[in-house]
Amino acid sequence: MKRYSLTIRILGAVLLGALFFGFSLAQSEPVRLTFWSWRIEDKWAYDQIIAGYEATHPGVDIEFMPFESSTYATVLSTAFAAGQGPDIAHVRAYGAFEAFAAPGFLLPLDDKVSELANFSELALNGERLRADGRVYAVPFASQTLVIYYNTAIFNQLGLTPPETWDQFLATCQALKANGSIPLANGAATAFMNEVLMGVFAPNFYGADFFNQVVAGETTFEDPRFTGALARLLELRPYLAPDFLGVDYTTAQSLFVNELAAMFAGGSWEIANFRRQNPDLTFDIFPGPVLEAGQPHLASSFLDGGYAVNAATPHQAEAVEFVRFLASPEFGQQLTDLLANISPIAGVVPTDPLLQEVAEFNRNATPYVFLVGFRYENPTGSTLVQQALPEMLAGNITPEEVGRRVTEGIATYYQPFQNR
Amino acid sequence: MVRHLPVLAPPAAGGFRLSRRGNRALWLAMLLVPPALFFTVFVAYPIASALVYSFYGWVGVRRTTFVGLANFQRLLGQQPFQGWTINAFWHNVIVFVILLIIQDGLALLLAILLARNPRGTRFYQAVFFLPVTLSLVIVGFQWKLFLNPIFGIVNKLLRVAGLGALAQPWLGQAETALLALILVNAWRWLGFPTMVFLAGIRAIPEEYFEAARLDGANEWQVVRHVTWPLLAPAVTIIVILTFIGSFNWFELPYVMAGVDGPPNRSTDVLGLYFYRTAFGEISAGLQEFGLGSALAVLMFSVILTVSIVWTRILRRREVELA
Secondary structure (H helix, E strand, O other): HHHHHHHHHHHHHHHHHHHHHHHHHHHHHEEEEEEEEEHHHHHHHHHHHHHHHHHOOOOOEEEEEEHHHHHHHHHHHHHHHHOOOEEEEEEEOHHHHHHOOOOOOEOOOOOOHHHHHHHHHHHOOEEOOOOOOOOEEEEEEEEEEEEEEEEHHHOOOOOOOOOHHHHHHHHHHHHOOOEEEEEEEOOOOHHHHHHHHHHHHHHHHHOOHHHHHHOOOOOOOOOOHHHHHHHHOHHHHHOOOOOOHHOOOHHHHHHHOOOOOEEEEEEEOOOOOOOOOOOOOEEOOOOOOOOOOHHHHHHHHEEEEEEEOOOOOOOOHHHHHHHHHHHHHHHHHHHHHHOOOOOOOOEEEOHHHHHHHHHHHHEEOOHHHHHHHHOOOOHHHHHHHHHHHHHHHOOOHHHHHHHHHHHHHHHOHHHHHHO | OOOOOOOOOOOOOOOOHHHHHHHHHHHHHHHHHHHHHHHHHHHHHHHHHHHHHHHEEEOOEEEEEEEOHHHHHHHOOOOOOOOHHHHHHHHHHHHHHHHHHHHHHHHHHHHHHHOOOOOOOHHHHHHHHHHOOOOOHHHHHHHHOOOOOOHHHHHHHHHOOOOOOOOOOOHHHHHHHHHHHHHHHHHOOHHHHHHHHHHHHHHOOHHHHHHHHHHHOOHHHOOOOHHHHHHHHHHHHHHHHHHHHOOOOOOOHHHHHHOOOOOOOOOOOOHHHHHHHHHHHOOOOOHHHHHHHHHHHHOOOOOHHHHHHHHHHHHHHHHHHH
């Protein structure tokens, strides 16, 4: 009797212990979330931010997995199509974002993430599906097109950042006379032609043009647009020598190695320039205007956002994390750690260059082809990137560029068809 | 050249023979099934699925409705796609013709010279073949640097040699970019046709040459009437391989020029055009699987048809010459 009860007691204890152990195991087993991105170089910062988040959210374990940026869209779309997508995905903006939102891979966030109120409409529009007007991702960073200049070279020649177009050309002339390459840019890498246009053209075609062309009230044959392109031709003597063969990396190294005094590019270069040559002293100024005193328009666009997989089994936890990614607290960390311009209201960059970019953004104008015409093939970007080098080579006129771009877009854009 | 099929002995009756035949069948099956499976899964299935995909509309990577030949119609009948298709196709043709003349022609010349066993034959063989062993991506990056208009060694050498006027932004001008890529390709591949031709020439019995020379044939006549006809099988294989390589050309223009075939599509070929259409240009375009699949189907059809027709013609020529 006594032995029997001992067995029972031991058994009971073991059972109870097992139950307890199992229970506590179930309790401490965190929800694992996968977070895919194309930002390989930013992994260290995300890991740091995520560690902080996990400390205050013991129930989740988030793994940040970056992929090669040039193949990321293919990797992500294949995974989604196979039902193997991550819980949280870094997605691009505009047309490249719609490729994921339109097939229903992403969860609409506008009724789940109240923090979206922290963002401007301009930022939210980058992650809004045009078909239903809903927002599917939390915007993460904006980019602005600026002109970089080497402060050492400028100081040495007593030059100051030019304000008007005439002053800009005079500055170029002075730099060239001194043996410097005035502007590092070349035309061999397609997208950099669009960037060159995006830096200078808005101040020539004006603030109203974007809305009018997107509404179909005018086309790219508008003299304001072709006139702006014609001014780009005046840059030719000041671009890198043999600029037709100068690609993106060559242009970057011309500026970083102080062979060129200026570089027209995006705000994403800041971190890269600093890393490549820590001794380089540089500053930025916005695209020059025609008349002194006019506001400087700077092309700006949303780089991407954070989206939730519509089919994730851990929707509550994923949405909770994405709400954190929409908070000013996260925006500040992103800005401080990665020198990104956060589109979240209330985030103030500590970096002086980023403060300047934020200042330029007060007169931001949408980067016309990316924001307005990269939704269907042939995209406006494809068309203009192909035509601009030909124009810079002197083979076609600015009017011909405008005609080709308009005709290409007209194949799917009704308002351009009858004009 | 007549190929003899092995004559199989008539099967004899008896259990032992049957089981040997059974073993033989099993053995054959073991040899044939893995490659057949491999071929089905990795070659036949993707080709068949690309064919199916090309008849559908796509939203991102989600297949939508059956659209019939609409994707083909866009590629072949609607601007700017039509212009891009024709442009890329012609560039493939140009690549093929120039490679055939420069790369394979030079290879034939080198093979004829090497077959005469000059001093250092082995050394030259190694030198000509060396680039073939290098990674194509490395070759591409290296030549891209060589041809860089500012830092590149090609323009620097031209200037040092007093030929500064010839220095060009080779990869940045529509007139020179494609030719520059073709020449780099020829530099990389030259050794391969050279070795194939050399092996072909060395396989020709020495007596034929001796007989020709005894009959008073000069060098040109020997090459024209002995070497050339007997080299026909090697020529067939090199022409077909050059054709397939030219129409599948992708890595070198991708590495050296970029996915959009700059400047102004002057280096665009069907491979780049396909990649851009199906997978999107990261900084300009969108993924379109339907259109990309249609393009893949067109490329496959052209390569397959031309290869078959050509192989037949060249094989017939081999027989006639032999």
